[in-house]
Amino acid sequence: MKTLAEFKESLNLEEPVTGLSVQLKSLWYDGKGDWHTAHAQVDQLTDHASALVHAYLHRKEGDVWNADYWYSKARKTRPDISLEKEWEALVMEFLG
Numbered sequence: 001m002k003t004l005a006e007f008k009e010s011l012n013l014e015e016p017v018t019g020l021s022v023q024l025k026s027l028w029y030d031g032k033g034d035w036h037t038a039h040a041q042v043d044q045l046t047d048h049a050s051a052l053v054h055a056y057l058h059r060k061e062g063d064v065w066n067a068d069y070w071y072s073k074a075r076k077t078r079p080d081i082s083l084e085k086e087w088e089a090l091v092m093e094f095l096g
Contacts, residue, residue, distance in 0.1 A: 007091050023053045023094045027087060048074045056086055
């Protein structure tokens with residue numbers, strides 16, 4: 001899987017495709033509307049990439065304080081874009 005369009009198409013599947021990074025798997029579950037499973041993928045991880053996804057998920061949840069904490073762990077600031085645009089940007093970033 002190399003494109004955002006392919007990733008979005010995979011949301012029609014019952015399970016994520018094999019070989020996805022934990023960050024992409026989290027974003028896949030979020031794209032399916034399963035915030036809790038998405039969060040569980042990155043909840044215990046402390047690397048910068050996982051912290052960035054974790055931050056996005058808390059921003060989506062509406063917990064801005066917690067989101068900002070995780071953005072700082074990712075060495076980023078909360079973006080001033082829609083959640084949809086942030087989700088797409090994160091997917092593209094992790095697809096490489």
